Amino acid sequence: MDGEWLSTLGTLVLLAASGWVAGWVADRLRTTAQAAADAQARDEVAATLHDGVLQTLAVIQRRSDDTDLVALAREQDQALRAFLRGGTPTGSAPSAPPRAPSTLPAPSTTSATTGDGDLIDRLRSEIARIERTHAIDAPLVVIDPGTSTGSAATALIGAAAEAVVNAAKHSGTDRVWVSVDRRSPSGTMVVVHDEGDGFDPATTPEGTGITSSIRRRLDAVGGGATVSSAVGRGTDVTVWAP
Numbered sequence: 001m002d003g004e005w006l007s008t009l010g011t012l013v014l015l016a017a018s019g020w021v022a023g024w025v026a027d028r029l030r031t032t033a034q035a036a037a038d039a040q041a042r043d044e045v046a047a048t049l050h051d052g053v054l055q056t057l058a059v060i061q062r063r064s065d066d067t068d069l070v071a072l073a074r075e076q077d078q079a080l081r082a083f084l085r086g087g088t089p090t091g092s093a094p095s096a097p098p099r100a101p102s103t104l105p106a107p108s109t110t111s112a113t114t115g116d117g118d119l120i121d122r123l124r125s126e127i128a129r130i131e132r133t134h135a136i137d138a139p140l141v142v143i144d145p146g147t148s149t150g151s152a153a154t155a156l157i158g159a160a161a162e163a164v165v166n167a168a169k170h171s172g173t174d175r176v177w178v179s180v181d182r183r184s185p186s187g188t189m190v191v192v193h194d195e196g197d198g199f200d201p202a203t204t205p206e207g208t209g210i211t212s213s214i215r216r217r218l219d220a221v222g223g224g225a226t227v228s229s230a231v232g233r234g235t236d237v238t239v240w241a242p
Contacts, residue, residue: 119153119188120145120180126161127178134168136176143181146188148241152221156188156241159225162213163192163237171196171235187223189240198229214239 057080060073120142127138148156160178167176173196183189214225214237223241 119148119157122153123157123160123178123180123190126157127164130161130164130168134165136168136174138164138168138176138178141177141179143179145180146182147186148188152223152241153188155217155221155223156190156239159214159218159223159239159241160190160192162210163190163225163239166210166237167192167194167196167235171198173197173234183240187240187242189238192237192239193234195234198231198233198235200231201227201229210237 057073057077060069064070064073120140124140127140130136131138164176164178167173171194173194175194177191177193179191179193181189181191210225210227218224218239218241221241223239225237225239227235227237229235
């Protein structure tokens with residue numbers, strides 16, 4: 001009788017133990033799965049911040065005449081870069097995602113439509129082709145798609161693509177930023193920015209790419225282009241079309 005009781009007790013203990021182990025394993029699996037999901041979510045947030053918000057802040061710093069807005073953009077740029085590196089900027093406390101200034105237009109989710117395709121989609125496709133060909137990274141930020149259509153949009157896409165190619169070939173860096181915005185009162189403007197070697201426009205004649213592939217095609221549709229650069233400070237090529 002005692003042996004039967006001990007056998008029954010042992011069975012119950014084993015069942016209880018196995019149930020506890022199974023529960024513990026299940027709990028660990030859930031915890032591991034949640035940790036993996038959290039890590040993936042953090043990676044996705046970091047990618048979004050890096051390829052969207054940071055590039056928009058860079059555009060604001062280059063183009064805004066509002067000194068307070070530029071200072072805020074620079075501060076938030078530094079805070080976000082520190083967050084992506086897993087730290088905090090010197091002299092700053094960890095902070096929530098940046099507060100968007102009331103004067104900052106929200107990135108648009110719509111795009112101008114041309115007679116033969118979507119301007120933004122076509123530009124993105126051209127940039128992707130250049131990235132593959134020249135082994136560079138060229139994130140695209142759309143602040144406002146503007147209003148260019150038809151031949152004007154086609155000329156703008158070709159000119160912007162040539163500017164990206166020029167940066168890939170001559171800047172000495174493997175990263176180029178491209179932003180699209182509305183040109184007042186109408187039309188579309190694209191800025192191609194790199195932080196590479198730069199050059200002195202006063203002593204460096206324009207190459208064939210800028211003269212023929214960019215200026216002439218834009219002149220033909222009533223658009224234009226400007227080039228801003230300095231030795232060691234990178235280059236901005238701004239192209240626009242009506």
